[in-house]
Amino acid sequence: MAMDYFTDERHESLRAEVREFAEKEVRPHVARMETDRQVEFELSRAIARRGWIGVTIPREYGGLGLGHLAKTVIVEELSRVSGAMGAVAQASQLGVAKVLHFGSAAQRHKWLPRFASGESLPTIAVTEPESGGHVLGMAGTARREGDEYVLDGRKWFVGNSHIGDVHGVVFRTGPGSRGLSAFLVESDRPGFRTGTLGSQSGLHGFSFGEIVFENCRIPAANRLGRESQGLDVAYSSSTLYGRLNLAAVALGIHVAIVEDTVRFAESRMLYGKPLSHLSNIALKLGEMQSRLMTAKLAAYHASHLLDHGKACDAELMNAKLINTEYTLDSARNAMEIHAARGLQAEFHIERYLRDATHLYPPAGTSDVQRLRLGQVAAGTYGKQWSVELSGLAGWAWSELAQREAQAEADAERSMRATLLSIPLAG
Incomplete structure (x- = not known):
């Protein structure tokens, strides 16, 4: 059920590539994933190595630069075979977003190529056990000590919790709605650990669990955006x-x-x-x-x-x-x-x-x-x-826009050539 008025040949080629991977590499493991109910590390890494996590990352950072429609196609095709593996891809994209939109130049140059190549899997962690969907009710804290922040708290229902390499977390640095700040935390930092996986009834193979911060120290340079921009x-x-x-x-x-x-x-x-x-x-x-x-x-x-x-x-x-x-x-x-x-x-x-x-x-x-x-x-x-973020996002799909402009120019040249080839009535 292709929608040709939205997708072009690049999208459909990508669809065929992902569908072939899903049928050959994922489907044979689905029954085992349902039975074992364990985190699927290898398949998750295989998906990342295909470069699909970098679909919205600009080519200058090693990404595909194809935008959100291509991302939708990738997640759709993986989910057609395994909702769990589709969830792995979509959760990683949330981790990409925070660096694309709020990362400094140094953070973008460091992390986006790693996300695009599959070397590192990103996550985003906001929800806490006590506050749930009430973001302003979060109690986890990040306190500034010199050139470091010290993080303490727990995050729950984190997509890719147990396979993520760098977690984008939001913690409280002050009171009120402007008292939240965001940080990048590598999974090998002292004071960071994974907690319970939870007991979800579905999406078996996908980790949707807990991560814990106990006196976890990170450089101040790991803050995303300004302090107070976490919300x-x-x-x-x-x-x-x-x-x-x-x-x-x-x-x-x-x-x-x-x-x-x-x-x-x-x-x-x-x-x-x-x-x-x-x-x-x-x-x-x-x-x-x-x-x-x-x-x-x-x-x-x-x-x-x-x-x-x-x-x-x-x-x-x-x-x-x-x-x-x-x-x-x-x-x-x-x-x-x-x-x-x-x-x-x-x-x-x-x-x-x-x-x-x-x-x-x-x-x-x-x-x-x-x-x-x-x-x-x-x-x-x-x-x-x-x-608000259209300007920041623009360069993430600039290749797509350039390709569309080129296609329009080619079509116009073709039409002119056709008209010139038609004999004039005389």
């Missing part, structure tokens, strides 16, 4: 990257749900005909297909706007809302069509449902998205992060 780091990463990334994971799972359910309905015989020929089943399949088309349109449209520096906070929220809700709805329809077989692991439906459920809370539940969209409708929504 901006947290909110912008969630808005610009988190919502769209999770939409892409949901989209890939949704594609798999529809593909597997259609395959089952065509092969399962009932009353002497394929299940798909029964009108009530055909109606459910049609509804699932309609949801998938709408969800894909929402995700691709938001990606396209973000790549072109347009105001699109609302579209990013809607992409997350539509994709998570519609994927869960289609998973329930798939369960109805499969009946008891949907509970059996070999049919995958129960895995899709469990994995999709894990996408509901991060970056704001559906009600959070609805609340923000209500503010957009009423004209009371606050800072537009897609506008």
